[in-house]
Amino acid sequence: MNLYFPPFIYSFFLILGTMISVSSSSLFGVWMGLEINMMSFIPMIINLESNKKSSEAAVKYFLIQAIASAIVIFSSLYYYFFNGDVFSIAPNFLMTLALCLKLGMAPFHFWFPEVLGGLNWTNSLLLLTWQKISPLTILSIFFNADIFIYISLISALTGALSGINQTSMRKILAFSSISHLGWMGSMMFLNSALWMNYFVIYSIMSFIMCxxxxxxxxxxxxxxTLIKDLNSKFIIFINLLSLGGLPPLLGFLPKWMAMMVISSNFPILVILILSSLITLYFYVRLCFSTFTLYFQSMIWFQKNKSQKNFFILSILTLFSFVGMIPMSLLY
Structure with missing residues (x-):
């Protein structure tokens, strides 16, 4: 069923839901903001796509988010009844699991690549960035430290290993997002507010890639392999390596900040660096194939490129080199 509302209506409620969740002083307000955010994003998926894949993605997204929201409101009630009691640790445990499910962190990540694979690039960008603001902000306040650090480390490794054999660009970005969530979660575990800086830079990189x-x-x-223009290949090459965190590009800057924070905990740092190296491996493999392989047959429809959009993309690619500035100032 098509809902004949202008897109800006859904965008307004999408922003409103996030603002309510982030600024609310009660758990009920947090839950209400999450629900408004979810119910405004689903019509955007269906209306902008209008195909079977988008409908399937919308249903999957609704089911997962509804289950997670139910756990959030249940843990809120649990916290209200047992606050200050020996059982008060349980609400934080349940809240952590619910918010990790909403974010798509491993081992609750199975829905995330499937949903992202059915979206267009606009909705993919929203799911990769804006839809993570509310759960991450709430998670930085309510998390169970005993379980959250393990979820973060599993997410970093799962996102890195699962992206190796992927051929879909959306799924590659999805598993990259899961890996980055592991880095942000580890920074939250060590009570560092720098995870917000990490998220902002990650959002910029995701925007450039999408x-x-x-x-x-x-x-x-x-x-x-069907791209002829060397400049176009270079743009994709730089942006992919930046998203993977290759120094001295922009993507290395948040991981550099994270390493400064996590340096006090060597085992966690080793696992995160290992996951980052695995991610860089398949990004470099993609880039190597981009430059070395070329087929003449056009097996997909290539739309006409606007010179204005290409200029904007070139300017955005320059942001990938911004990471060189703070590193040069330090050394």
């Missing part, structure tokens, strides 16, 4: 893939109409790895 804009690049939208501009070149890229959905699968095989389509990278």
């Amino acid at each position: 804009f690049s893939f939208w501009f070149f109409n890229l959905n699968f790895f095989s389509q990278l």
Whole structure:
């Protein structure tokens, strides 16, 4: 069923739900903001796509988010009844699991790549960035330290290992997001507010990647080999390596900040660096194939490129080199 409301109506409620969750002083307000945010994002998926994949993605997203929201409101009631009691640790445990499910952190990540695979690049960007603001902010306040650090480390490793054999660009970004959530979660565990800086830089990198893939109409790895222009390949090459965290590009800056925070806990730091190296491995493999392989046959529809959009994309790619500035100032 199509809902004939202008897109800005859904965008307004999407922003409103996030603002309510972030600024609320009660757990009920937090839950209400999450629900408004969820119910405004689902019509955006269906209206902008209007195909079977988008409908399937909307149903999956609704079911997962509804289950997580039910656990959130249950843990809120649990906290209200047992506050100050020996059982008061249970609400934080349940809240942590529910918010990790909403974010798509491992081992609750199975829905995230499937939902992202059915969205267009605009909705993919929203799911990768804006939809994470409320759960991450709440999670930084309510989390059970005993379980949260293990979820973060599992997310970092799962996101890195699961992305190796992927051919869909959306799923590669999905598993990259899961890996980055592991880094942010580890920073939260050590009570560092720098996770917000990490998230802002990650959002900028995700925007550049989604804009690049939208501009070149890229959905699968095989389509990278059909690009003729060397400049276009270079743009994709730089942005992918920046998202993977290769120094001295912009993507290395948040991981550098994270390493400064986590340096006091060496085992956690080793696991996170290992996951980052695995991520960089398959990004470099993608980039190597982009430059070395080329097929003449056009097996997918390549839309006409606007020179204005290409100029904007080139300017955005320059942001990937911003990471060199603080590093040069330090050394």
